[in-house]
Amino acid sequence: MGNLHDRVKERWPHAVLELHDDRGDETVVLMRDDFTVIMKALKEDPEFDFQMLMDLTAVDGKDLGWKPRFEVVYHLYSLSKNHRLRVKVRVNERDALMPTATTLWAIADWFEREVWDMFGIRFEGHPDLRRILMYDEFVGHPLRKDYPHNKRQPLIGPKN
Amino acid sequence: MEVKTLEQTGGFTSKLDDMVAWARKFSIFQYPFITACCGMEYMSTACSHYDVDRFGAGLPRFSPRQADVLFVVGTISHKLAPVLKHIYDQMADPKWVVAFGVCTCTGGFYNNYATVQGIDTIIPVDVYIPGCPPRPEYVLDGLMKLQEKIQIEKKAY
Ligand code: SF4
Numbered sequence: 001m002g003n004l005h006d007r008v009k010e011r012w013p014h015a016v017l018e019l020h021d022d023r024g025d026e027t028v029v030l031m032r033d034d035f036t037v038i039m040k041a042l043k044e045d046p047e048f049d050f051q052m053l054m055d056l057t058a059v060d061g062k063d064l065g066w067k068p069r070f071e072v073v074y075h076l077y078s079l080s081k082n083h084r085l086r087v088k089v090r091v092n093e094r095d096a097l098m099p100t101a102t103t104l105w106a107i108a109d110w111f112e113r114e115v116w117d118m119f120g121i122r123f124e125g126h127p128d129l130r131r132i133l134m135y136d137e138f139v140g141h142p143l144r145k146d147y148p149h150n151k152r153q154p155l156i157g158p159k160n
Numbered sequence: 161m162e163v164k165t166l167e168q169t170g171g172f173t174s175k176l177d178d179m180v181a182w183a184r185k186f187s188i189f190q191y192p193f194i195t196a197c198c199g200m201e202y203m204s205t206a207c208s209h210y211d212v213d214r215f216g217a218g219l220p221r222f223s224p225r226q227a228d229v230l231f232v233v234g235t236i237s238h239k240l241a242p243v244l245k246h247i248y249d250q251m252a253d254p255k256w257v258v259a260f261g262v263c264t265c266t267g268g269f270y271n272n273y274a275t276v277q278g279i280d281t282i283i284p285v286d287v288y289i290p291g292c293p294p295r296p297e298y299v300l301d302g303l304m305k306l307q308e309k310i311q312i313e314k315k316a317y
Contacts (some may be wrong), residue, residue, distance in 0.1 A: 036198070133274075142274070147273070148271075151273065152238075153242065153273070154276065155242050156242050156282060157276065157281040157282045
């Protein structure tokens with residue numbers, strides 16, 4: 001029985017683009033097309049048994065010259081097995097769309113709204129994809145590296 | 161009948177303005193508008209160790225309509241700014257505002273897309289208490305400065 005990420009690679013060799021365990025954090029990079037099927041298996045298969053989605057976030061690699069530009073990151077944790085796995089999926093700026101994880105973990109609801117709000121990555125199948133931190137009047141996605149660092153959009157008071 | 165002077169009767173003369181101001185400065189009903197970490201220091205000031213009741217400010221009101229001093233404690237985001245303004249507008253005159261902590265004074269180190277760069281861009285502020293968070297001694301000092309201000313101010317009654 002190999003490491004977790006090796007087992008994922010063995011089982012879905014065509015879907016795993018990359019894997020590493022930098023400082024013990026096991027990570028797999030998946031293809032987007034196989035994402036939902038693999039996540040479902042990771043949650044429900046007793047071998048993996050990831051009941052918890054600890055965190056869901058994204059990284060904008062614009063300044064690092066990443067192609068595709070974004071990485072959506074999922075941190076999974078298994079209560080019964082006490083093991084963790086980090087799952088990453090790369091998405092393009094033009095096609096910034098992910099399948100939702102809300103059908104598997106209800107907590108993904110607010111996380112996905114946050115990623116939409118901050119990075120402008122949409123989640124297909126999300127029940128209610130609205131901004132969660134910023135206000136509806138806000139234009140743009142502030143954690144994108146091309147959002148001007150001094151741009152302000154106050155609701156009331158002086159504009160800048 | 162012997163006529164007593166005012167001093168002999170134990171009375172004293174004053175101006176109505178001064179009397180009202182004196183009463184006001186020792187009966188501050190505050191509205192704590194607490195949003196962030198400064199709230200911990202506010203609690204410490206308000207509780208028995210530093211005992212803000214010594215200054216007549218011991219009874220926070222949780223309705224702006226019953227309060228005279230708005231304590232803005234913690235980071236104010238642009239999303240929250242209209243709420244703060246609304247609360248301020250609901251308070252009855254005479255009213256005062258205390259900016260508690262650098263976040264409320266200037267935005268502090270949060271010079272970013274989300275944070276109001278000083279609540280005085282939205283509502284008038286009477287006393288600024290800097291610090292991140294300010295120590296309770298700072299807060300009491302600010303409160304005493306506010307009392308001085310209330311004493312010399314001429315507000316309608
Ligand atoms: S001034 Fe400092 S302690 Fe107070 S709310 Fe801001 S960050 Fe928190």
